[in-house]
Amino acid sequence: NAGVMQNPRHLVRRRGQEARLRCSPMKGHSHVYWYRQLPEEGLKFMVYLQKENIIDESGMPKERFSAEFPKEGPSILRIQQVVRGDSAAYFCASSPTLLTEGAFFGQGTRLTVV
């Protein structure tokens, strides 16, 4: 049973470009969460999704950021028109139920905006 898979592991984008981060949850997990870790900061919740539904996006910036978890395929975190302040590590986690078994994290995608 493979763990949570994120790709790419490292992503470099110029200011104004789009960044797409992918996350495949563990097999059997239907809950996906995205977190952001800014330099010298703790992990901050961004969004919680189930298949084809955004359940809680209270941590998402209001503009330029969007997330989806389609019926087929990985969850995607999309950042449009990236700025230097978007540089961070973005982590995806999945769980099988309502956190009764805890969350399992991927290796993260490190986004650098130049």
Added chain:
Amino acid sequence: KQEVTQIPAALSVPEGENLVLNCSFTDSAIYNLQWFRQDPGKGLTSLLLIQSSQREQTSGRLNASLDKSSGRSTLYIAASQPGDSATYLCAVSQGGSEKLVFGKGTKLTVNP
């Protein structure tokens, strides 16, 4: 608003020492508490999960305790080894919310 604090922010110990990492949270209405390990440039590895109804969990040399009423958890590491060097993160989940709220972590260095 739930806030999680971890003390100390950094800790350096000689190999073989037993040590305790502390985590406190402001809202005791938690669903569970999870301890993670993060190595530099890597993802998070789940170490222990304590449900709100439990008092402690053990895995090998690790023991985590939970005192929900006082808003505290401790992670005890016995006979520390250089391979234990990492940042240890504490996170709580609230009842009715799927969010994990993280502390900023304790950076542990175990010196040979």
